[in-house]
Amino acid sequence: xxxxxxxxxxxxxxxxxxxxxxxxxxxxxxxxxxxxxxxxxxxxxxxxxxxxxxxxxxxxxxxxxxxxxxxxxxxxxxxxxxxxxxxxxxxxxxxxxxxxxxxxxxxxxxxxxxxxxxxxxxxxxxxx
Ligand SMILES: [Zn+2]
Numbered sequence: 001x002x003x004x005x006x007x008x009x010x011x012x013x014x015x016x017x018x019x020x021x022x023x024x025x026x027x028x029x030x031x032x033x034x035x036x037x038x039x040x041x042x043x044x045x046x047x048x049x050x051x052x053x054x055x056x057x058x059x060x061x062x063x064x065x066x067x068x069x070x071x072x073x074x075x076x077x078x079x080x081x082x083x084x085x086x087x088x089x090x091x092x093x094x095x096x097x098x099x100x101x102x103x104x105x106x107x108x109x110x111x112x113x114x115x116x117x118x119x120x121x122x123x124x125x126x127x128x
Contacts, residue, residue, distance in 0.1 A: 009037035012051070017118025020057060020111045024087060024106065025049040035087035056109040058083040065098040069074050081122055083109075094121040 009025075013036075016023045024059055025034040029046030033054070040047050061080040077098035079105050089107075093101045107122035 005039040008075070009039055010051075014117065016051070017120065020117075020118060021124050022054065022109055022120050023051045024054050024083070024085065026070070026085075033085035033087050034119040035083070035089055036120055039096040053087050054083050054109070056083075057120060058107055060093065060103050060105045060107060060108070060122075061088060063093070063098075063103060065093045065101075067106060075099075079122070081109075089120070091120055091122055093122045093124065 012074055013023065016114070021089050023036060026032070027034055027041040027044060027046050028048040028050055029041060030044040032041070032043045033052075034041055034043075038049065041049060054089055058081045061082045063077060063079040066076050066078055075098045077092045077094075079091060079101060080088055081092050081093075095107070106125040107124045109120050109122055111118050112121055113119075
């Protein structure tokens with residue numbers, strides 16, 4: 001793996017997000033899903049990673065409320081989410097108070113516009 005290729009994988013991921021599409025990778029060698037975007041599969045070392053659309057559903061693995069002054073936007077959530085595809089990603093859960101986010105909660109991904117760049121956030125599944 002070289003740095004140029006790694007940058008390419010991350011750029012491709014972000015480019016899809018900027019178009020409102022959430023894509024992760026799936027290894028064509030071992031069939032496992034891969035996230036964060038990589039050049040080489042961390043499971044089997046294969047270098048044939050295809051871009052696929054995840055179901056977008058997952059579960060909160062851990063959650064933290066980050067305290068912030070109201071004038072700076074107020075408290076917000078930082079969570080690790082386990083997608084049903086078996087990959088873990090850092091994101092946040094929106095639509096409920098940060099302190100209401102619970103470990104084990106079912107959540108669903110959506111892509112939002114974050115100052116012109118696509119960003120994956122999650123909302124509670126039962127609230128939809
Ligand atoms: Zn693999």
